[in-house]
Amino acid sequence: MLEPSHNNELPAIPGKRYFTIGEVSELCAVKPHVLRYWEQEFPQLKPVKRRGNRRYYQREDVLTIRQIRSLLYEEGYTIGGARQRMDDDGDKGIRPAELKAVVQESIRDLEEVLELLKPAGR
Numbered sequence: 001m002l003e004p005s006h007n008n009e010l011p012a013i014p015g016k017r018y019f020t021i022g023e024v025s026e027l028c029a030v031k032p033h034v035l036r037y038w039e040q041e042f043p044q045l046k047p048v049k050r051r052g053n054r055r056y057y058q059r060e061d062v063l064t065i066r067q068i069r070s071l072l073y074e075e076g077y078t079i080g081g082a083r084q085r086m087d088d089d090g091d092k093g094i095r096p097a098e099l100k101a102v103v104q105e106s107i108r109d110l111e112e113v114l115e116l117l118k119p120a121g122r
Contacts, residue, residue, distance in 0.1 A: 018056040018057065020054070042068060
């Protein structure tokens with residue numbers, strides 16, 4: 001598992017529609033029981049629940065989890081402080097640092113697609 005200060009070294013989010021709790025755990029370097037706990041503490045985090053109460057997260061959920069992880073592990077917020085910060089950010093929109101991370105991740109994803117589309121001889 002990554003050190004808490006390495007949020008920028010998390011793996012890229014694949015272009016899937018839904019992710020299982022195990023996949024999100026790996027993508028965000030947070031254990032599944034922590035994700036279930038955060039669902040209770042952060043109203044912004046609402047994964048879809050299907051068959052047998054299985055959780056399915058969408059890309060937006062994964063980004064929210066990464067934001068929560070950053071607030072708690074990197075910026076040192078308490079659960080209550082992080083919840084309040086998330087509520088405040090919901091009113092203001094995305095923070096510049098988060099926007100930069102999303103743009104960088106999108107660039108990496110597009111570069112991977114470009115490599116796949118290049119002819120084999122190049």
